[in-house]
Amino acid sequence: MSKVNKVVLAYSGGLDTSVILKWLQTAYDAEVVTFTADLGQGEELEPARAKAKLLGIRPENIFVEDLREEFVRDYVFPMFRANAVYEGVYLLGTSIARPLIAKKQIEIAQQVGADAVCHGATGKGNDQVRFELSYYALKPDIKVIAPWREWDLTSRTRLLEFAQAHQIPIAKDKRGEAPFSVDANLLHSSSEGKVLEDPAVEADAIVYQRTLSPEEAPDKATVVEIGFARGDAVSVDGEALSPAALLARLNALGRANGIGRIDLVENRFVGMKSRGVYETPGGTILLAAHRAMESITLDRGAAHLKDELMPRYAEAIYNGFWFSPEREMLQAAIDKSQEFVSGTVRLKLYKGNAMVVGRSSPHSLYAQDLVTFEDDRGAYDQKDAAGFIKLNALRLRTLAMRRRKTGGD
Numbered sequence: 001m002s003k004v005n006k007v008v009l010a011y012s013g014g015l016d017t018s019v020i021l022k023w024l025q026t027a028y029d030a031e032v033v034t035f036t037a038d039l040g041q042g043e044e045l046e047p048a049r050a051k052a053k054l055l056g057i058r059p060e061n062i063f064v065e066d067l068r069e070e071f072v073r074d075y076v077f078p079m080f081r082a083n084a085v086y087e088g089v090y091l092l093g094t095s096i097a098r099p100l101i102a103k104k105q106i107e108i109a110q111q112v113g114a115d116a117v118c119h120g121a122t123g124k125g126n127d128q129v130r131f132e133l134s135y136y137a138l139k140p141d142i143k144v145i146a147p148w149r150e151w152d153l154t155s156r157t158r159l160l161e162f163a164q165a166h167q168i169p170i171a172k173d174k175r176g177e178a179p180f181s182v183d184a185n186l187l188h189s190s191s192e193g194k195v196l197e198d199p200a201v202e203a204d205a206i207v208y209q210r211t212l213s214p215e216e217a218p219d220k221a222t223v224v225e226i227g228f229a230r231g232d233a234v235s236v237d238g239e240a241l242s243p244a245a246l247l248a249r250l251n252a253l254g255r256a257n258g259i260g261r262i263d264l265v266e267n268r269f270v271g272m273k274s275r276g277v278y279e280t281p282g283g284t285i286l287l288a289a290h291r292a293m294e295s296i297t298l299d300r301g302a303a304h305l306k307d308e309l310m311p312r313y314a315e316a317i318y319n320g321f322w323f324s325p326e327r328e329m330l331q332a333a334i335d336k337s338q339e340f341v342s343g344t345v346r347l348k349l350y351k352g353n354a355m356v357v358g359r360s361s362p363h364s365l366y367a368q369d370l371v372t373f374e375d376d377r378g379a380y381d382q383k384d385a386a387g388f389i390k391l392n393a394l395r396l397r398t399l400a401m402r403r404r405k406t407g408g409d
Contacts, residue, residue, distance in 0.1 A: 040186025093188025254281020
């Protein structure tokens with residue numbers, strides 16, 4: 001192992017990252033700096049600070065930061081301007097959190113003079129790629145340590161034995177195998193592995209932590225109005241809210257109405273398929289509202305181009321290329337499209353569904369004079385359509401005549 005003097009560890013305070021902390025000290029003989037990010041995962045993070053102290057980390061080397069507003073403002077909202085969805089269903093809740101964590105790790109490394117960073121992602125998943133691509137994009141000469149690709153603690157038994165040998169506290173509920181793994185932040189929660197690995201078996205009710213089941217949701221619809229300014233949500237039911245507060249409000253509404261559950265098999269960047277159960281209550285509402293806002297404010301050409309670009313944008317985020325030039329180029333085009341995406345959208349939330357029932361904007365391109373069947377002012381001359389159709393049919397008629405000449409079907 002190459003010499004490492006100081007390493008910044010992405011630290012949750014849980015068993016795995018606590019083992020990693022001690023392993024870094026023993027295997028690398030390195031000074032460890034811990035970084036714990038509050039991304040709205042819903043857990044008290046001060047225990048992580050206490051745990052780091054207990055494991056011998058000096059107070060000045062313990063960083064616990066509230067990143068909720070930055071997360072939603074600078075990562076989630078730009079992504080939702082693109083209506084980004086991976087493989088048709090996944091709202092990228094885990095993917096979008098990784099570049100921010102990596103960015104803060106690099107900032108802390110530069111602040112404390114660390115020469116390495118460390119993450120706890122396994123060698124089979126996407127997160128190792130997302131973390132490390134972000135590290136290298138921001139600091140190309142950084143040393144990256146990925147314990148799951150290096151150590152021999154390849155079983156739960158070995159992890160527990162290492163923890164016991166180094167006096168790492170083990171919660172009683174951590175001594176047995178967890179039934180599945182969970183990652184959570186303000187945008188979503190994801191559950192994967194173990195009891196969820198067979199895609200033919202329905203997920204048990206205990207998997208769902210952020211939403212009521214649609215069957216248990218109220219029998220009466222909840223009506224909500226979301227205000228937008230330049231593509232970003234800014235208010236709920238007329239109340240102006242900060243980005244994080246707004247997403248939290250939508251999460252509460254989505255939870256109560258059973259909105260945002262998906263059970264999917266996705267294609268990981270590393271080459272395998274995996275099954276996951278994701279809950280994105282507020283994000284599901286926000287996506288429906290944003291698309292409705294765009295439906296009356298975006299020109300057809302811009303809207304269709306956005307839909308063509310979106311899969312590339314979503315794939316870039318999923319694969320870990322947030323800090324890439326192609327993602328930044330796409331973002332510039334997407335942000336330009338949002339100049340007039342302002343107004344309000346009204347939705348009904350009912351038993352797992354977020355249904356748009358109204359939308360209005362001072363910049364609306366919807367012209368009732370043009371679409372009405374009661375047009376008596378000559379705003380649209382229906383006779384003009386004949387020439388339009390004939391011009392568009394010209395190549396089709398030419399092909400048909402060729403087929404007739406050659407005896408084709």
